[in-house]
Amino acid sequence: MENHTKLYDVGVIGLGVMGKNLALNIADNRYSVAAFDLDSVKVEGVLAQEKADRANSKQTEQSLRVHGCNNLSEMLSSLEKPRVIVLSVPAGAPVDGVCSSLIEAGIELDDIVIDTGNSLWTDTLDREGRYADNFTFFSSAVSGGEMGARFGPSLMPSGNKKAWDRIKPIWEAIAAKVDAKTGLPIERQEPGNPVTEGEPCTTYIGPAGAGHYVKMVHNGIEYADMQLICEAYQLLSDGFGMSADEIANLFERWNQGSLNSYLMEISAEVLKQADPLSGKPLVEMILDKAGQKGTGLWTAVSSLQIGCPAPTIAEAVYARAVSTQKSQRVQLSQLLSGPQAVKPSDEEREAFIEQLESALYCAKVASYAQGFQLMAMNAKERNWTLEFAEIAKIWRAGCIIRATFLQSITQAYQSAERSGVELENLLMAETFSQALSTKQLDWRKAVSTAVLKGIPAPCISSALAYYDSYRCETLPANLLQGQRDYFGAHTFERTDKPAGEKYHLNWSSVKRELDKV
Numbered sequence: 001m002e003n004h005t006k007l008y009d010v011g012v013i014g015l016g017v018m019g020k021n022l023a024l025n026i027a028d029n030r031y032s033v034a035a036f037d038l039d040s041v042k043v044e045g046v047l048a049q050e051k052a053d054r055a056n057s058k059q060t061e062q063s064l065r066v067h068g069c070n071n072l073s074e075m076l077s078s079l080e081k082p083r084v085i086v087l088s089v090p091a092g093a094p095v096d097g098v099c100s101s102l103i104e105a106g107i108e109l110d111d112i113v114i115d116t117g118n119s120l121w122t123d124t125l126d127r128e129g130r131y132a133d134n135f136t137f138f139s140s141a142v143s144g145g146e147m148g149a150r151f152g153p154s155l156m157p158s159g160n161k162k163a164w165d166r167i168k169p170i171w172e173a174i175a176a177k178v179d180a181k182t183g184l185p186i187e188r189q190e191p192g193n194p195v196t197e198g199e200p201c202t203t204y205i206g207p208a209g210a211g212h213y214v215k216m217v218h219n220g221i222e223y224a225d226m227q228l229i230c231e232a233y234q235l236l237s238d239g240f241g242m243s244a245d246e247i248a249n250l251f252e253r254w255n256q257g258s259l260n261s262y263l264m265e266i267s268a269e270v271l272k273q274a275d276p277l278s279g280k281p282l283v284e285m286i287l288d289k290a291g292q293k294g295t296g297l298w299t300a301v302s303s304l305q306i307g308c309p310a311p312t313i314a315e316a317v318y319a320r321a322v323s324t325q326k327s328q329r330v331q332l333s334q335l336l337s338g339p340q341a342v343k344p345s346d347e348e349r350e351a352f353i354e355q356l357e358s359a360l361y362c363a364k365v366a367s368y369a370q371g372f373q374l375m376a377m378n379a380k381e382r383n384w385t386l387e388f389a390e391i392a393k394i395w396r397a398g399c400i401i402r403a404t405f406l407q408s409i410t411q412a413y414q415s416a417e418r419s420g421v422e423l424e425n426l427l428m429a430e431t432f433s434q435a436l437s438t439k440q441l442d443w444r445k446a447v448s449t450a451v452l453k454g455i456p457a458p459c460i461s462s463a464l465a466y467y468d469s470y471r472c473e474t475l476p477a478n479l480l481q482g483q484r485d486y487f488g489a490h491t492f493e494r495t496d497k498p499a500g501e502k503y504h505l506n507w508s509s510v511k512r513e514l515d516k517v
């Protein structure tokens with residue numbers, strides 16, 4: 001690691017796949033970077049990668065912009081003040097570990113530390129206060145995986161507004177870009193050649209915690225999106241005997257229409273991949289036990305805590321949980337009976353494919369409705385002003401849930417804004433209510449086929465129950481309130497009396513008088 005005299009624009013701590021690629025992306029955009037990792041091999045790795053990338057790039061200026069640091073004190077003394085330091089370390093204790101080390105190394109009050117990991121939003125909230133006497137703790141969740149980090153992620157910054165003003169140009173430069181006219185991503189996969197036109201996929205989300213909350217919900221939606229595609233795969237293979245290749249072709253076709261998304265695109269690619277060892281489709285050799293790092297779970301927990309129904313997101317988390325109970329499933333597959341398998345005709349399969357396409361679209365709308373409603377309800381509790389059209393906009397490119405569908409959500413919020421109405425639930429947007437009205441019958445048919453064939457489709461069917469629940473002017477909660485009042489004197493309101501007036505019936509007395517409580 002060579003000596004340096006000039007000051008660098010941005011510090012990056014943590015050079016795993018995400019940190020390394022963020023550093024290279026920042027450097028591509030002509031900001032100089034001071035990079036540090038406890039593992040010096042990773043420091044050398046980013047320097048070597050920059051060299052290789054620059055040699056292959058179209059940039060005429062060949063000087064390298066990433067500098068490797070031996071320790072945090074060296075990093076601090078090599079950065080322009082007030083310092084901007086990007087943290088790319090695992091969520092949880094490592095974030096506080098680095099923050100303490102930065103304090104020891106002499107970080108100053110005006111310096112900004114940006115946590116880009118998948119931190120729990122309440123931790124971010126705590127950290128802003130905890131480090132306020134030492135430096136500005138800022139957060140910016142990042143979505144897009146390693147390729148996103150390298151060539152343009154979706155970035156969800158939140159916290160101190162002054163810090164955002166300092167970071168904004170860098171963030172807008174490195175973020176994914178969307179063509180303003182079409183709303184479609186501007187693809188970039190080449191080192192040293194950043195996209196400079198288009199709308200950047202980053203916007204100031206709100207006060208501390210807001211960005212990580214929004215990213216958490218993004219991931220909850222991501223879980224649901226992934227599980228919906230997986231359910232379609234199981235229905236088509238187990239229920240209709242389609243091969244991995246046939247399903248891949250179908251997903252490619254769907255990807256050209258209203259189901260277009262990055263996740264649909266990569267699912268087709270995964271299904272097409274042959275196993276280098278056995279020659280069979282790789283997907284058939286991958287063990288059916290799903291991992292998870294926690295963000296989907298946090299979304300489901302938050303929805304339960306707030307009382308915002310998000311059953312499709314929660315079912316996606318449960319689906320991963322049940323997948324891990326492989327040995328129980330193996331045992332029960334021998335014990336529990338299901339319907340007799342019937343070989344479907346070609347006509348039946350074609351009809352089902354159409355129904356399933358509608359079902360997937362409708363379930364997708366329902367799960368996004370859940371995610372957006374959850375953000376809205378939490379924002380109300382926290383007193384955050386979230387701009388939902390802007391959030392949908394920055395998810396149109398760069399992030400894992402990117403899809404043309406996000407353009408429709410953007411437009412739905414924009415049009416609600418123009419008419420001065422609050423879109424409490426995406427199902428209220430005309431574009432979605434109309435589409436769902438047209439497709440709901442096919443959705444029901446797809447769900448009933450799944451039920452009759454005994455193939456689990458928890459996300460597709462819970463989304464339908466969500467839709468039907470919101471369609472019901474009256475739910476059986478009247479009986480439920482009766483039950484609660486019967487055994488616990490929990491009282492109830494009446495349909496013919498003002499809201500808030502509570503009544504209790506003396507269920508155990510002979511006369512059963514009604515009391516106003």
Ligand code: 6PG
Nearest residue numbers: 143144145219291292293294400
């Ligand atoms: C993203 C991803 C990213 C990551 C998650 C999901 O937006 O780039 O969501 O954050 O892939 O950690 O991980 P799990 O599926 O393991 O929970």
